[in-house]
Amino acid sequence: MASHRKPRTSVLTSPGSRRAAAGFTTAALASVTLLSQSADAAPRAPKPTIEEVKQKVDGLYRQAEVATQKYNGAKERADHQRDTVDGLLNAAAKRAEKMNESRRELGMFASAQYRTGGMNPTAQLMLAKDPQQFVDRNHLMDRLTGRQKQVVTDYQEQQAAATRQRAEATRSLEQLQTSQASLKESKRAVQDKLAEARQLLSRLTAQEKARLAELERQKEAAAKRKAEEEARRQQELERQRQQELERQRQQDGGGSTGGQTGGGSTDGGSTGGDSYTTKAEKALAFARAQIGKPYVWGATGPTSYDCSGLTQAAWKAAGVDLPRTTWDQVKVGQRVATSDLKPGDLVFFYDDISHVGMYIGGGKMIHAPKPGANVREESIYYMPIYGSVRPA
Secondary structure (H helix, E strand, O other): OOOOOOOOOOOOOOHHHHHHHHHHHHHHHHHHHHHHHHHHHOOOOOOOOHHHHHHHHHHHHHHHHHHHHHHHHHHHHHHHHHHHHHHHHHHHHHHHHHHHHHHHHHHHHHHHHHHOOOOOHHHHHHHOOOHHHHHOOHHHHOOOOHHHHHHHHHHHHHHHHHHHHHHHHHHHHHHHHHHHHHHHHHHHHHHHHHHHHHHHHHOOOHHHHHHHHHHHHHHHHHHHHHHHHHHHHHHHHHHHHHHHHHHHHHHHOOOHHHHHHHHHHHHHHHHHHHHHHHHHHHHHHHHHHOOOOEEOOOOEOOOOEOHHHHHHHHHHHOOOOOOOOHHHHOOOOEEEOHHHOOOOOEEEEOOOOOEEEEEEEOOEEEEOOOOOOEOEEEEHHHOOEEEEEEOO
16 A cells, blocks of 8 residues: 655755755854853953952062071071081091001001011901900900000090991981981972062063052051151150159259169169160161162072071171071060060061061161062061060
8 A cells, every 4th residue: 555644855855955954063063162162261260459469479478488497497407517527527537547546556566576476466456357356355465565455445445436426427417418408498499489479470561560569668658657656656755754854853852862872773774785785786787787788588698688697697796696597586585575675676577487677766677678679677567576586
């Protein structure tokens, strides 16, 4: 029986239909590609604001300062260990010379006795694989003269001391290698942080750099205003102190005995203060002479400094030896409150104690700020204060 269903017509039977289908397929694929690209591009983070860039750069500089202090500590340990190793090597060389002298004298005894005939005890000692075993044979020691016994004893003592020194030198060399490895690691950390900061700054446009500089000026201005407030507070305190002294003089009524007693008490109490003031003036004079020199991490002068390198060098000029790092300098001397600061005191910053400056009065300090900046005067309120010490 013949089928009465209408034959199905293929949509691609004609050339026009095939072209239309191909065009539709191409458009669909293009749409999918564009959607895929858009989806890939969607997660891209927005460009950071200038404030965010500044915060990031400041954070990197702080991390670099922490790494710098680690570098300074590692370098100090490495230098100390190197001196120790050099001393041990020099001592070992002197010890070897003494051993050689004892060996030569033993050889002379051996030669003299050999010429008289027979294998004498001294020769046996020189030729033995283990001299100690030979010496332990007490009956043979009785055959040696007093001088020979002394030479043998000296040789044994020198040999034992040389063994101890070699062991100590080996330990010191291992410690030196550890310190040098730590030194390299800290150096790499500093360089990485500074490179990242430079890369962030290099991406800024001229307009963005100008905005960044403006933010920096605003921060400096705010810190300066706070320093000026502190200076006015100190002036007011000094004015009140002078008024109180004048009032006491008037109450004393010119009594010579009372005045002299009071004056003596004041002088006696200020002896330590005067001594500190004298040293602080020398340290501050040195620090002021360094103003304008560049900050360089790990530097201790004379052409560049990092923060703790400057304070160490300044107080050394006043005859006071400070440790190398901020973490050790903060432990020296007497802790003082910010309100009781005197010129010459060291002011430390941030919770990690990664920065230090020298107080000059009026709420200001001299410090080596950061990479790209020079030694300068600045408000102590530019950074969060951790604490302060009076180092001498």
